[in-house]
Amino acid sequence: MLIVDDVEINRVILSQFFQDDYAIVLAENGKQAWDIVRKEPVNIVLADLVMPVMDGFTLLSLIKKDERTANIPVIVMTGSSDSDNEVRAMEMGAADFITKPYHPTIVRYRVRNVMARLENEWRKLEQAAKDRQLSEIHRYVDRDALTDLYNRESFYRRAAEIMQSSMDVPYDIIYLDISCFKIINDLFRMETGNIILKTAAYYFRAVVGEDGIVGRLEADHFALCMPAEQFDPDTFFDGLESTVRSLGISHNIVFYAGIYPVEDAFLPVDQMCDRARLALERVRGSYVKRYAFYDKSMREQMLEEQMLVRDMEFALQDHQFCFFLQPIYNLHTNEVVSAEALVRWNHPTEGVISPGKFIPIFERNGFIVRLDRYTWESVCQYLRKELDQHGHVVPISANVSRLNFYNEDLLEYLLSLIGKYQLEPWMLRLEVTESAYTENPRQIAAVIQKFQEKGFQVLMDDFGSGFSSLNMLKNLSMDVLKIDMDFVPDIDKKNSRAQIIMKDVVRMAQELKTDIIVEGVETKDQIDYLDSIGCEKIQGYYYSRPVPQEDFEKLLYK
Numbered sequence: 068m069l070i071v072d073d074v075e076i077n078r079v080i081l082s083q084f085f086q087d088d089y090a091i092v093l094a095e096n097g098k099q100a101w102d103i104v105r106k107e108p109v110n111i112v113l114a115d116l117v118m119p120v121m122d123g124f125t126l127l128s129l130i131k132k133d134e135r136t137a138n139i140p141v142i143v144m145t146g147s148s149d150s151d152n153e154v155r156a157m158e159m160g161a162a163d164f165i166t167k168p169y170h171p172t173i174v175r176y177r178v179r180n181v182m183a184r185l186e187n188e189w190r191k192l193e194q195a196a197k198d199r200q201l202s203e204i205h206r207y208v209d210r211d212a213l214t215d216l217y218n219r220e221s222f223y224r225r226a227a228e229i230m231q232s233s234m235d236v237p238y239d240i241i242y243l244d245i246s247c248f249k250i251i252n253d254l255f256r257m258e259t260g261n262i263i264l265k266t267a268a269y270y271f272r273a274v275v276g277e278d279g280i281v282g283r284l285e286a287d288h289f290a291l292c293m294p295a296e297q298f299d300p301d302t303f304f305d306g307l308e309s310t311v312r313s314l315g316i317s318h319n320i321v322f323y324a325g326i327y328p329v330e331d332a333f334l335p336v337d338q339m340c341d342r343a344r345l346a347l348e349r350v351r352g353s354y355v356k357r358y359a360f361y362d363k364s365m366r367e368q369m370l371e372e373q374m375l376v377r378d379m380e381f382a383l384q385d386h387q388f389c390f391f392l393q394p395i396y397n398l399h400t401n402e403v404v405s406a407e408a409l410v411r412w413n414h415p416t417e418g419v420i421s422p423g424k425f426i427p428i429f430e431r432n433g434f435i436v437r438l439d440r441y442t443w444e445s446v447c448q449y450l451r452k453e454l455d456q457h458g459h460v461v462p463i464s465a466n467v468s469r470l471n472f473y474n475e476d477l478l479e480y481l482l483s484l485i486g487k488y489q490l491e492p493w494m495l496r497l498e499v500t501e502s503a504y505t506e507n508p509r510q511i512a513a514v515i516q517k518f519q520e521k522g523f524q525v526l527m528d529d530f531g532s533g534f535s536s537l538n539m540l541k542n543l544s545m546d547v548l549k550i551d552m553d554f555v556p557d558i559d560k561k562n563s564r565a566q567i568i569m570k571d572v573v574r575m576a577q578e579l580k581t582d583i584i585v586e587g588v589e590t591k592d593q594i595d596y597l598d599s600i601g602c603e604k605i606q607g608y609y610y611s612r613p614v615p616q617e618d619f620e621k622l623l624y625k
């Protein structure tokens with residue numbers, strides 16, 4: 068660990084925090100630090116921002132610009148209420164910032180958190196080993212073989228050159244993505260997918276003309292860099308859609324775009340693309356809007372995301388995560404037959420944060436695997452406590468995020484929990500979302516079968532929300548289907564299509580000897596209809612919202 072601070076006492080304090088975990092090297096200013104970083108292997112840098120000779124910003128930018136040092140995480144130290152500097156440092160690639168005066172626990176967790184994030188990233192990289200090998204090959208050539216567009220690295224390089232050489236011209240960075248491209252590849256043959264990519268590439272090249280450039284960054288992701296004046300999004304999309312339609316493919320191919328109007332030509336192009344991509348995420352999946360412009364609020368959202376990522380590691384240690392229980396009722400007996408554990412985050416400053424906010428982020432950075440394991444263990448502790456107190460329990464289901472399936476020891480881990488708390492596998496049910504299955508059918512099917520052989524009950528969550536529900540039913544024997552009411556919102560309208568579909572899904576499940584739970588039920592009319600077609604098990608606000616464990620007891624033993 069390299070600690071850079073011009074004030075000796077700060078160097079001493081920080082060294083003391085980490086002397087047990089790291090070999091420590093000290094520097095008094097950015098210049099000394101830069102010499103060290105280039106000569107010695109450094110795992111992490113803690114750098115003060117304000118220093119004589121060379122300040123922290125300059126050091127940070129040197130480290131991030133040099134290919135040999137760019138991967139070293141840099142945590143910057145700022146004075147209190149210095150948020151401009153914090154934002155600037157984060158944008159320049161700082162891994163995190165720490166505010167003075169130093170609090171030993173916080174400083175330690177921040178560092179641990181940064182290192183854990185790196186580890187997650189490594190794991191993700193490993194998973195994509197194949198992809199990486201491919202892109203390694205491409206890195207040294209300038210062009211993407213399929214479309215002959217610039218590849219990622221050369222796009223970043225060339226776009227920076229163009230924008231920096233004509234600073235008086237405002238540019239746009241346009242990031243494009245084809246909706247559900249994987250499904251197009253599955254439905255048709257690979258060649259069809261390739262033709263779509265090539266056609267799009269052809270069109271993009273025509274659009275950017277002489278004054279701009281276009282690159283294919285990966286798979287179905289493209290980026291354009293062109294003078295803002297020449298880019299009109301509506302015309303652009305009209306042309307794109309009619310060009311692709313002329314291929315005559317019997318599937319609606321939808322592009323989404325995020326546009327970043329470049330303010331500072333010296334911002335690294337990958338960050339410009341990130342911003343355009345942030346804007347894209349706002350319209351992804353929309354039926355009416357195909358593009359969005361980046362604005363500051365998106366950056367705030369990103370910073371909020373960064374805050375969650377920054378705090379997650381400490382939160383886990385600090386037991387800030389807990390679970391609520393939402394009961395599942397039998398509508399005939401009005402009794403609780405089981406429950407679902409749903410995680411909540413009691414954040415010390417933000418209050419209770421709902422999973423909709425943090426789960427997608429944790430699924431992206433891999434932390435979900437650890438959070439899920441923590442939740443399962445908490446559920447097991449709860450079950451143990453209940454057994455000791457009452458002698459019996461209802462089964463509790465826990466969500467198993469798809470990333471878990473990449474870990475070979477998943478089943479072993481669950482069995483070890485069951486053993487540790489002396490439970491039986493049927494007590495802890497496992498909910499797997501349908502989309503997990505769509506992504507990786509073979510592997511998931513194999514794992515699920517093993518769960519079942521060991522006595523675990525597996526529930527298919529959000530059934531009907533994905534694209535391959537029927538396919539999945541054909542190949543996979545689930546113990547329970549959880550049907551989401553979003554799937555059939557008009558269920559209480561007489562003779563609606565929704566009713567017909569629901570009725571048949573239920574009949575099908577019955578014939579397949581698969582149990583059904585209907586989720587998200589809110590009204591008496593819905594209950595009556597579900598009763599009439601033979602659904603018994605209901606989870607929804609009609610009976611109860613997810614509640615803390617103590618309140619769940621009251622529902623169970625009322």
Ligand code: C2E
Nearest residue numbers: 409410422423442466467468587588589606607608609613
């Ligand atoms: P899910 O597993 O499908 O959970 C059901 C969600 O529907 C819960 O939201 C629940 O509060 C909500 N819900 C239940 N009944 C009704 C109703 O009648 N009306 C409406 N409008 N909503 C209802 P929650 O707790 O916000 O969880 C959202 C999602 O977050 C979950 O969807 C699940 O995908 C994920 N999640 C929650 N806890 C965990 C966890 O421990 N691990 C993982 N991997 N994911 C989790």
Ligand code: MG
Nearest residue numbers: 407466498528
């Ligand atoms: Mg669930």
Ligand code: MG
Nearest residue numbers: 528529549586
């Ligand atoms: Mg669900």
